[in-house]
Amino acid sequence: MIRIQPSAFILMAALMLLLPLDWLLAALLAAAVHELGHLAVLHAFRGQLGFISIGGTGARIHMGPLENRAEFLCAAAGPAASLFLLSLCRFFPKTALCGLAQGIFNLIPVHPMDGGRMLLCVLRRLCPRWAERIFHTIQCLILYGLLTLSLLLVFCGKAGFLPVLACITVLSRLLLSKIPCKSA
Numbered sequence: 001m002i003r004i005q006p007s008a009f010i011l012m013a014a015l016m017l018l019l020p021l022d023w024l025l026a027a028l029l030a031a032a033v034h035e036l037g038h039l040a041v042l043h044a045f046r047g048q049l050g051f052i053s054i055g056g057t058g059a060r061i062h063m064g065p066l067e068n069r070a071e072f073l074c075a076a077a078g079p080a081a082s083l084f085l086l087s088l089c090r091f092f093p094k095t096a097l098c099g100l101a102q103g104i105f106n107l108i109p110v111h112p113m114d115g116g117r118m119l120l121c122v123l124r125r126l127c128p129r130w131a132e133r134i135f136h137t138i139q140c141l142i143l144y145g146l147l148t149l150s151l152l153l154v155f156c157g158k159a160g161f162l163p164v165l166a167c168i169t170v171l172s173r174l175l176l177s178k179i180p181c182k183s184a
Contacts (some may be wrong), residue, residue: 007056037081075117
């Protein structure tokens with residue numbers, strides 16, 4: 001089942017105003033490939049799919065709990081699928097570029113981003129007793145560092161407000177969402 005939140009329509013309207021149609025279609029195709037990567041690995045591990053939600057901060061796959069290895073591979077599959085699009089750069093350069101941007105963005109190690117899920121799985125394997133505390137500390141340092149860097153770039157005139165918007169997107173995903181599943 002797919003649930004579309006009202007914020008998804010606001011995001012789509014903004015993207016339609018900001019992007020030419022060919023870039024919008026490339027971004028949507030890259031996003032679909034990314035999510036299909038997650039779904040393929042979830043299916044391979046016989047994971048339980050709850051539903052897919054599409055909102056203002058992107059798409060999320062809500063699923064049942066997975067064991068740590070399966071969770072790591074499921075999280076890694078999205079960015080891997082996005083980066084796979086680079087192999088199609090000759091035929092679909094805009095989609096490949098959108099896939100590259102989405103793949104790198106999703107590797108940021110904060111929850112619920114794919115990189116955050118992967119880091120948490122690694123920490124649970126290496127130091128299960130302290131994993132949550134270490135992860136929270138790393139996540140806070142990364143978020144504050146990214147926000148500080150993006151604000152410095154804006155105020156020094158080296159960048160527009162895009163880095164700040166990216167940080168706000170990550171923060172909103174972090175603050176407005178629950179962890180969809182935990183390792184068994």
